[in-house]
Amino acid sequence: MTRIARMIAVVGAGITMSAALVSAPAHAASSITITHQVTKPGQLRHEVNIHLPMNQEDAAGYIWNGAQIRVTCFGDDWADDMLPDVPEPGFSGSYVAYKGRPAPGQPGELKVLVAAADGVRLKIVNLYERGYRNPLNEDLLPSDDDEIYCKAKWIDADGATLSATSNTATGDFT
Numbered sequence: 172m173t174r175i176a177r178m179i180a181v182v183g184a185g186i187t188m189s190a191a192l193v194s195a196p197a198h199a200a201s202s203i204t205i206t207h208q209v210t211k212p213g214q215l216r217h218e219v220n221i222h223l224p225m226n227q228e229d230a231a232g233y234i235w236n237g238a239q240i241r242v243t244c245f246g247d248d249w250a251d252d253m254l255p256d257v258p259e260p261g262f263s264g265s266y267v268a269y270k271g272r273p274a275p276g277q278p279g280e281l282k283v284l285v286a287a288a289d290g291v292r293l294k295i296v297n298l299y300e301r302g303y304r305n306p307l308n309e310d311l312l313p314s315d316d317d318e319i320y321c322k323a324k325w326i327d328a329d330g331a332t333l334s335a336t337s338n339t340a341t342g343d344f345t
């Protein structure tokens with residue numbers, strides 16, 4: 172794949188009426204975006220940002236009702252490989268699920284679903300020790316840049332889903 176940003180998959184929401192839940196959001200979530208970047212200030216800093224635009228009240232309702240965002244990151248190769256330890260060091264399953272606890276997080280909080288003024292937001296930041304063996308070094312030849320992208324899947328309490336693929340972060344991630 173190319174380093175061209177794969178922007179913003181906007182997937183038509185499977186609209187589910189959720190009249191059974193008193194606090195269910197008034198409007199179905201309709202879009203999701205995910206971006207990420209890797210920077211190297213001493214340690215490698217991997218940051219992922221996910222956003223579902225909606226009003227704050229609906230965002231809080233979704234989170235209280237048990238919505239989750241599943242995140243998986245991949246090395247961009249002829250056969251894309253899922254990266255262990257990304258987006259969370261120590262993780263090796265098929266995705267990392269982020270939720271409320273069960274309350275929505277406050278704006279700026281990391282790794283918990285936040286009910287922000289502009290919708291549901293999730294920010295993930297992790298630091299990795301630099302070096303040949305760090306998980307972001309997905310291509311091992313020094314002459315070959317690393318290319319990493321992440322996918323996000325929103326699943327609300329009624330089972331409606333939205334998915335998005337991030338831009339590809341490219342560089343020498345050693």
Ligand SMILES: [Ca+2]
Pocket residue numbers: 246247248309310316317318
């Ligand atoms: Ca690669």
Ligand SMILES: [Ca+2]
Pocket residue numbers: 308309310311312313315316317343344345
């Ligand atoms: Ca590399």
Ligand SMILES: [Ca+2]
Pocket residue numbers: 310315316317318
């Ligand atoms: Ca490469």
